[in-house]
Amino acid sequence: MSILVNKDTKVIVQGFTGKEGSFHAEQCMAYGTKIVGGVTPNKGGEIHLGQPVFNTVKDAVSTTGATVSMIFVPPAFVADAVMEAAEAGIELAVIITEGAPVRDMQKAKAHANKFNMKTIGPNCPGIITAEECKIGIMPGMIFKKGNIGLISKSGTLTYEGANQVCNEGFGISTAVGIGGDPIIGLSYKQLLPMFEADPDTHAIVMIGEIGGDLEIQAAAYIKEHITKPVVAFIAGQTAPAGKRMGHAGAIVSGGAGTAAEKMAALEAAGVRVVVSPAEIGKAIAEVMAKL
Amino acid sequence: MNIHEYQAKQIFAKYGVATPRGIIANTPAQAMTNAQELGGSVWVVKAQIHAGGRGLGGGVKLARSLEEVKTLASEILGMTLVTHQTGPEGKLVQKVYIEEGAEIVDELYLGIVLDRAKETPVIMASTEGGMAIEDVAHNTPEKIIKVAVDPAIGFQGFHGRELVFGLGITDKAEQAKFIKLAAALYKLYLENDAEMIEINPLIKTKSGDFLALDGKMGFDDSALGRHPDIEDMRDISEEDADEREASRHGLSYIALDGEIGCMVNGAGLAMGTMDTINYMGGTPANFLDVGGSANAQTVAKGFEIILKNPKVKAIFVNIFGGIVRCDRIANGILEATKLTDVNVPVIVRLDGTNAPEAAEILKNANIKNIIVATDLGDGAAKAVAAAKGE
Numbered sequence: 026m027s028i029l030v031n032k033d034t035k036v037i038v039q040g041f042t043g044k045e046g047s048f049h050a051e052q053c054m055a056y057g058t059k060i061v062g063g064v065t066p067n068k069g070g071e072i073h074l075g076q077p078v079f080n081t082v083k084d085a086v087s088t089t090g091a092t093v094s095m096i097f098v099p100p101a102f103v104a105d106a107v108m109e110a111a112e113a114g115i116e117l118a119v120i121i122t123e124g125a126p127v128r129d130m131q132k133a134k135a136h137a138n139k140f141n142m143k144t145i146g147p148n149c150p151g152i153i154t155a156e157e158c159k160i161g162i163m164p165g166m167i168f169k170k171g172n173i174g175l176i177s178k179s180g181t182l183t184y185e186g187a188n189q190v191c192n193e194g195f196g197i198s199t200a201v202g203i204g205g206d207p208i209i210g211l212s213y214k215q216l217l218p219m220f221e222a223d224p225d226t227h228a229i230v231m232i233g234e235i236g237g238d239l240e241i242q243a244a245a246y247i248k249e250h251i252t253k254p255v256v257a258f259i260a261g262q263t264a265p266a267g268k269r270m271g272h273a274g275a276i277v278s279g280g281a282g283t284a285a286e287k288m289a290a291l292e293a294a295g296v297r298v299v300v301s302p303a304e305i306g307k308a309i310a311e312v313m314a315k316l
Numbered sequence: 317m318n319i320h321e322y323q324a325k326q327i328f329a330k331y332g333v334a335t336p337r338g339i340i341a342n343t344p345a346q347a348m349t350n351a352q353e354l355g356g357s358v359w360v361v362k363a364q365i366h367a368g369g370r371g372l373g374g375g376v377k378l379a380r381s382l383e384e385v386k387t388l389a390s391e392i393l394g395m396t397l398v399t400h401q402t403g404p405e406g407k408l409v410q411k412v413y414i415e416e417g418a419e420i421v422d423e424l425y426l427g428i429v430l431d432r433a434k435e436t437p438v439i440m441a442s443t444e445g446g447m448a449i450e451d452v453a454h455n456t457p458e459k460i461i462k463v464a465v466d467p468a469i470g471f472q473g474f475h476g477r478e479l480v481f482g483l484g485i486t487d488k489a490e491q492a493k494f495i496k497l498a499a500a501l502y503k504l505y506l507e508n509d510a511e512m513i514e515i516n517p518l519i520k521t522k523s524g525d526f527l528a529l530d531g532k533m534g535f536d537d538s539a540l541g542r543h544p545d546i547e548d549m550r551d552i553s554e555e556d557a558d559e560r561e562a563s564r565h566g567l568s569y570i571a572l573d574g575e576i577g578c579m580v581n582g583a584g585l586a587m588g589t590m591d592t593i594n595y596m597g598g599t600p601a602n603f604l605d606v607g608g609s610a611n612a613q614t615v616a617k618g619f620e621i622i623l624k625n626p627k628v629k630a631i632f633v634n635i636f637g638g639i640v641r642c643d644r645i646a647n648g649i650l651e652a653t654k655l656t657d658v659n660v661p662v663i664v665r666l667d668g669t670n671a672p673e674a675a676e677i678l679k680n681a682n683i684k685n686i687i688v689a690t691d692l693g694d695g696a697a698k699a700v701a702a703a704k705g706e
Binding site: 179180 | 401430432433435436449450453454466467468506509511536537538539541542568570572580581582583584585586587588590591592593594595596600603605636637638667668669691692693696
């Protein structure tokens with residue numbers, strides 16, 4: 026078991042024949058992901074990486090039966106690609122592209138919601154179910170199979186956290202990089218219940234950062250609904266207010282969205298909050314020992 | 317990207333948002349000529365910097381004669397203005413906006429930002445104009461009226477009614493004027509991919525008209541490509557030179573005031589590294605994300621920018637290689653030691669893709685200042701110790 030994706034998930038790639046799309050599609054296939062085709066307008070009918078290329082997502086879905094799309098198109102075309110996927114019946118779109126305008130994502134996400142399509146990202150490493158299915162750009166080798174679920178706004182902190190968990194002798198069920206833009210797809214609040222319901226996930230690592238209030242919403246949700254242990258780290262305790270820390274959404278504005286308030290809310294919800302990401306592995310070992 | 321008040325007012329004019337008349341000046345003499353051209357007997361001399369709180373910092377002054385305009389302009393131009401938003405170092409004033417005086421009957425607040433929870437823009441209005449909206453939100457949150465407007469339906473009549481009734485505007489003519497103004501501002505926000513618009517204060521005049529006495533605007537950097545007219549308004553002198561230099565090389569850099577330089581891949585890990593240094597008793601000198609496509613040249617550039625800061629006593633290179641290959645970073649470190657005089661200890665933690673190859677490269681290079689760390693915690697501890705001269 027796992028959440029959202031597994032070894033049977035059929036995946037197409039939007040922006041399949043581009044440099045990034047090609048490189049990562051190949052890496053995903055090497056990991057074992059069932060990439061069943063891709064979409065690049067005007068290249069329909071070609072074969073790329075041994076898989077068929079289609080002009081439209083509709084064609085790709087009707088021919089391959091894919092349910093997930095991994096999106097690598099340039100930032101200006103992300104909204105178009107997401108909305109096309111939604112209307113073509115894709116169930117989950119994983120948006121890797123960085124730098125999509127906020128207004129475009131607002132429009133695209135509203136449309137995805139209308140068609141009940143889930144989205145992950147944008148500007149994220151993607152999702153991986155360890156040793157089964159990798160849809161994204163993360164280094165697959167560090168995700169050993171196990172019973173820890175992971176949700177993170179940051180790509181490299183996903184790797185850092187997963188690596189520590191595995192070094193402690195545990196492994197990952199599914200890891201989801203949700204991205205750090207102001208508007209993102211699936212967030213903690215939607216992913217936590219999936220991990221709660223997954224019998225193969227025994228504990229959850231949640232990595233957040235400054236800006237917005239998704240972590241606060243998560244804390245409220247955890248308090249009411251999550252029985253599995255949660256370990257959390259919030260990046261940006263030392264970030265100056267009013268400065269954008271790399272991610273478009275990582276900014277403390279008007280005194281709101283600080284690491285301190287998020288850490289306090291999570292602690293009050295019974296979450297094991299660590300002050301440094303270097304402590305994630307140890308904290309997981311501790312909470313797992315108590316189970 | 318942020319713009320100046322006078323530029324925001326140029327955009328307001330295009331959308332029919334009324335402002336007092338004004339002209340920008342670079343010199344005291346020009347300021348006086350502008351005042352003469354505007355006419356009247358009262359003018360406001362306003363420092364143009366990208367920060368709020370200018371009035372309290374002494375950057376906005378009232379003049380009652382042309383001579384006074386000149387005197388005040390000469391005082392304000394060239395001053396380093398310190399406000400609650402500039403940081404203690406303040407900002408150099410290079411332009412002043414000369415504006416006609418306005419008769420104020422009432423001061424309101426009107427702004428638009430993205431509501432990240434609702435995922436739509438939200439219009440915020442308040443009767444408490446002229447005060448920092450953060451303070452109003454903190455002390456009297458009930459005095460801020462928030463109306464989220466979904467772009468899918470656009471600004472509707474009921475949005476306008478929620479605003480005017482919330483503000484207690486009872487005069488029908490005034491209601492109509494305010495609603496027209498809010499609708500125009502919403503249109504401006506969407507059409508220009510604004511991130512934030514703020515009019516504080518929005519004043520009501522004797523005749524019941526609304527005038528934007530101030531104007532602040534920020535835009536979504538990711539959308540600037542489709543707004544060349546906005547991009548043209550960029551004032552490079554308002555941006556940190558090192559941050560700009562870094563971004564030209566694909567690096568994301570922000571100076572802090574500590575002693576340990578940080579070079580990290582990924583924004584989250586970069587913040588996490590700063591937090592860990594702090595947790596272990598050290599102080600980070602900067603945020604630096606080398607990005608997903610780091611190579612020898614970008615790493616060398618990173619060293620150069622970090623070492624410009626004389627406070628730096630040690631550098632912590634913390635890389636978890638996914639897409640970024642550790643051997644490339646290792647080569648970058650070697651390159652940097654050739655290009656730049658790296659005269660402080662460099663603590664290197666390389667993990668992930670090609671980490672063993674990277675370790676081999678560093679070992680064989682045999683550079684005196686390099687200390688190898690095994691993981692994040694170990695690296696931060698070694699960096700803190702090195703900065704303390706231990």
